[in-house]
Amino acid sequence: MTDSLALAEFAYGLPKAELHLHLEGTLEPELKFELAARNGIELAEKTFEEVKATYNFTDLTSFLAVYYPAMQVLQTADDFHDLAWAYLLRAKEQGVVHAEMFFDPQAHTSRGVPFENVITGYHRAAVRAGDELGISAELILCFLRDFSAEDAAATLESALPYKDWIIGVGLDSDERDNPPSKFSEVFARARAEGFRLTMHCDIDQVGSIDNIRAVLTDIRVERIDHGTNIVEDPELVAIAKERGLGFTCCPVSNSFVTEQMKADEIVSLLRAGLRVMINSDDPAYFGAYVGDNYVALAEQAGLSETDLVQFAINSFEASWLTPEQKAAFVERVGEYAGSRGVALPV
Template sequence: MSLADFVRGLPKAELHMHIEGSLEPELMFALAARNRIDLPFKSVEAVRAAYAFSNLQDFLDIYYQGAQVLQTEADFQDLAMAYFRRLAADGGVHAEMFFDPQTHTDRGLPFSVAINGLLAGMAQAERELGVTSKLILCYLRHLDEDAAFATLKAAEPWLDRIAGVGLDSSEVGHPPSKFARVFEASRAAGLKLVAHAGEEGPPAYVWEALDLLKVDRIDHGNRSLEDARLTERLVAEGMTLTVCPLSNLKLCVVDDLAAHPLKRMLDLGLKATVNSDDPAYFGGYLLDNYLRTAEAVGLTRAELVTLAKNSFAGSFLDDADKAARIAQIDAYAAAN
């Protein structure tokens, strides 16, 4: 069995994927036509040519522009299903996906449009593809904490269908401490907590996410390795890192995939996982991230199995579901 076939068949969860970042140019154009929206691009090829980012902000500028085509619940449902079909084809069986309500409410769309459309897509994916999922509401860190509180308030009717909250968008200059109070309120509302930290921001941001936000897992976390004491703490606490290799390459967090720290993370005992982040923009869905990184840094089959197990161990599934999924991985690895 080839490595590609082995990894495709390996049951996997994806814990770091922004649903708006799965908007492929073809769907962007289809939704623009459906909603009579003029795009600043003349073709799918022109959109792809614009995906030459040198940093996180370059990407975010076009990411927010692309989101303008999402106008109706049907648009969000179609977006979700397009992603879930790709995930299922890659052997993914569970996803915990981010969405950015402020990206939509700030342009006049009701909160209900985005979340109802996504929930419909999640239900359809479980029904038709057997893919389970959870939803994580992200606060945009370039906005203020009052805006995040307003978003939490708007989400109240759906809190029983939202698994957690996260923190994304421009990292540098917007430390986790800026959102300590809204994260405390989110925890009090029964939500799990995650935060982007240590992607472009320094190790100090990871410390803040742990100590001030009291997160349940760290999104990215690459720069944690610059601080030995922080790394030791993450290992000791079994903190899950949702690592996104092709995103790191595309946004120049690493200059070469062969220099990616994923293998070192595993060697150090960190609970790293593999994820696609914004796959339409960064050139690879879940399977691509596994395979290209495995080739670049020399991951063994045993390490790939560990990454898949970590994806369930670090998920927000209940303990029985986690155990069942990990047992499936053991059975698969033993048979292959």
């Protein structure tokens, strides 16, 4: 077995949490065709190859232009269950033992799908994952930042009857002209209702560092999704490290919307002791699930198995598990590394 094959085998088997995963971004072409047939929807694409040919992205905007129309095949609670379940089966194969999964209810309610269909389907899959796969799974409701703050507030109200099924709230979609401050009131309300807080600060956006500053100092989230532009401001890096803030990095998706996967930034933050971790973002569109992302970054940056262990430890420490659950999962990581003769991070 070559060193690269040994590294890949280690990466896939490594127990890990995935904290940056959009369920709608796991819609593989096969399931898209299946759901379209189930719901009597005629797709413009007729073959697997035609669907894949649409996955031609140069930036965040061009990605979203393909991403949202694909969701029309999601209609019933069973559809949402089947989507999440298909992801969780793949996640199991890639070493995921805990997942905190994003979902975008406004992308569905805005086209007439009841909120209840979305949340009940996803919740059923999350419960089933614990029972059948040994994966603890939670849901994070994301507001779409290119919708109004009022629509976000209404979505939060719709979620309150299901708050025991939703661990936190996030913010995603097109960042242009949609700064964090636009949603400060709804995030304050979500915090008061007991939800955990995270926000996307996408890479290389106009005003990226200003948005990161606002997320850190004004909204005061617990995690930042993407966020590697923080390296531009050492003061913010110091604040994030002091607070133990998590950064949910997605190397392969980075390489689709910018010139490279931000390996230098991710590794520099890792070496500086920040809680950066590796995730898959929208794996059906970017062709890489979380274990694949571990391997891609390791190969690009020349990382060791011990580095991958640190990413896995960070993924649990930045999660919204209880301290006892975090400690148990970190112990599993250590046991796995020890069984493979891999040194633990110092």
